[in-house]
Amino acid sequence: MPDSMKPRDAGDAHEATLGERLAARGVSRRAFLKFASALASMMALPPSMGLVMAQAMAQAKRPSVLWFPFQECTGCTESITRSHTPTIEGMIFDMISLDYHETLMAAAGHQSEAAREQAMKDNAGKYLLLVDGSVATGLDGAYSTIGGQTNLSWLTEAAKGAAAIIAVGTCASFGGIPKANPNPTGARAVSDVIKDKPIVNIPGCPPIPVVLTGVLAHFLTFGSLPELDALGRPKAFFGDTIHDRCYRRPFYDQGLFAKTFDDEGARNGWCLYELGCKGPVTYNACATVKWNAGTSFPIQSGHGCLGCSEPDFWDKGSFYKALPVGQWGSAATLGGAAAVGVAVGAAAAYAARRRQDKIAKGD
C-alpha cells in the first residue's frame, strides 16, 4: 500500500518536504538524485536538470491530490500501484499527498466523501485533480454515480478549485472503451467537459506509470505543466511513434515481415506490420521506457502494437488487420459504382448519337 495512505502522523505529513519524507522512508538523497537524473534523461531535459530537479523536489511540499475514478476498470490504478519503490515510477506516491482515492483509501462511505470535501476546501485553487475513467454524460450523467452524485457533477465541481487536471489513461484522456461505438452512456473525455483548466492527458491502456512521475516532477520543479502535444499529451513521452523507436524498425525498412505469428519471420523477430501492428500511427513511450521495470513491451513480446494511447483505438478495426487493410469499402459498393459508371457512359454515348442524328437530319 502506498505510504501516503497510511494514517497521517500528527499533522506533519503536509508540512514535511518531499526530501524529508523520502529520507524517512529510507530513500537516500543519493538515490533520489539518481531518480531525478534518470527522469530528466527520460524526459529529454538537459542532463544538468537532474540536479536541479532533485534539489527543487527535495524542497517541495507535496501537493494535495484528489483522484477520481469514473467509468473505468481500475487498470490504470493497478498499473501505477504495481510500480513500487525503489523505482522511479514508484516515487509517485511519495510525491503527492493523496487525499482521496476510493480504491486505495482506508475510509469508506460518508467518511471518504467528507475527506474529499475537506481536501477540496483546504487546498482550494492548489490541488491536482487526477481522473481515470471517462465521464458519462448521457441522462445528465446518471449512468455513473458515486454516493448518489454523478461523475459529471463531481468533475465540474472539483475542477473549479483544481490547479490542473491530469487525465490518467485513455478513458479519461479520450473517452476510452466506454466511448466505443455506440457509446450508450454518452462517455466523454475530461477535456470534453472541462474547458477552462489546464489538462494533461496521459493516455494508454494502461498508461506508462513513469509518465505520471515525470509530469508531477515537472510540476514540483517548475510549478508548471510540461509541454504538451496537440492531443494534450506530454511531448517528452509522446513525441515519437512506437515505430520511430521500435527495435524491429530495420526489418520494416528492409521489407522483412512476419506473415503469421508462428512463421519463420516471427521467429526471426521481423516486423509485425502485416500482422496488424499500429506502431506507425501510435505515439507513446513503450518502445523506450518499456514495461515491468524495463523488461519488455508488446512488440518485443511478439505482438503488434494496438495503438492504445490514440483516440478511438477500439473503433479503428481489427487489431490484427494491417493498417492499409479493410478501408477501401466493399465489393458491393464497387459493383454498384461500376454499374452506375457503365450506365452513365451508355447514356452519354446515346445522347451523343442522338445529337449526331439531329445534326445529320439538319434540325
Added chain:
Amino acid sequence: MDLLTFARGPGLQWAVTIFVIGVLWKLVGVILLRAKPDLSEPRNPSTWKGLRLIITRSWPRKEFLRSTAFTEVLGYTFHIGFLVALLFYLPHILFFEDVFKGVLGVNFQQVFGVQWPYFSGGVINFFGAVTVAALIAVLIHRIVSPVKRLISNFDDYFSWFVTIAPVVTGMLAYGHVGAPYQTLIAVHLLSMELLLVWFPFGKLMHAFTVFLSRGTEGMQFERKGASL
C-alpha cells in the same frame, strides 16, 4: 473525426467509388460513340493489323528519335518509377491484395501461386526520388518549350500535380519528415484520393484511352494503307 480517420475511411471510399464510376463512364462513353463513316475505298482488305500501332507507338519512329529522345526517356522514367513505387511497396500491396480479395473472394496468392513481390523501403524511395526528378524535368520542359506551353492548359498542370503529389507525400511519410506521421500519412492518402478523383475526368485518363486511340488510329491508317 480527425484527418487520418477521414482519409482512411469515407475519403478513401468515396475516392474509390468516384474513380470506378468515372473510369467506366468515360470508357463506355467513348467506346459506344459512333465512328465517323469512312467513305473512301479501303486500300487494305483487313485492318486488324493496324492494331500493332498500340505497341509500336511505344517508341518513336526513327525520324523523330532525336527530337523526342528527351521526352521519351523522361516519360518512361517517371511512368516506370511511379508504377514501381505503387505496385512493389509492401503497404501498397497489402492494400491491393485486400481489394483483390474483397472483389474476387480469393487471395492473390491462391490465384497466382506466388507472393506479390516487393522491394525494401530504401529501393522504393529511390524509385520515388527518380520519379520526382523526372516529373520536375518534364514540367520544366513543358514551361520552357514554347510549343508545349502553348498547347498546355489547366488539365496538364493539374494532372502533373496530382501525379507528383502522392510520390512526394509518400516519401515524406516514409521519412517522417516535417509533421507528425499521422498527418503525413493522412496527406499521403488524401493526395492519392485526389489523384483517383481527378483521374477519369482529366488527361490522366490517357492511361486507358491511349490504347483505344492508338488502336483506332492504327486501324484507320491501315485502311488508308499508310506506313505504320
Added chain:
Amino acid sequence: MSGLKDIAVTVIGASADQPGSDPSGNASAILHEIADLLERLASDGSQGMIDLRAMPLTSGDRAQLEEVLAAGAVRVAIDAAGPTEVVETVYPGVWWTRHHNESGETVAEFIEVTVCPEILKSHIEDVREGGAQLRRVLVPDASDANESDD
C-alpha cells in the same frame, strides 16, 4: 513442460537500442564536446554533462567511446536503488556514470565533466540525519526516538 528453449526462436539483429554497428559519427561528436567541456572546466571550473541516451549510438559508436574513454584510476560502485557505477576515465575530470535499476537495466547514462560527480558527495541533509542516528545508537536509553523504517 516445454520451456522457451524448446521453441526455435532465433532473434536476429535485435540488440535493442543498437541499430547498426558502423560508427555514425555521433561518438566523435561527443568526444569533441568532452574536449571543449574539459577546457572550460580547467579554465573557469564550470561543469558539464552529456546524456548518452539523448542520441542514438550504434555499437560501433559505443566501441569507439569505450576505447577512447578507457577506465582511469577511480572506479566507484554505489548501491542506491540499484547499482550505479561511476568510473573516472583516463582523462581526469571526465567521469562515466551508469545508473541501473534493481533488475539491472540501465536507466540513465552520463558523461560528467567535473572534479567530482554530484552523486559521490554525501548530501548535507543525509549527513545531519546520519549524525543524529549515530547519537541515538550511542545513547541506548533514548529508545523513544523515531527509528527510520527501512
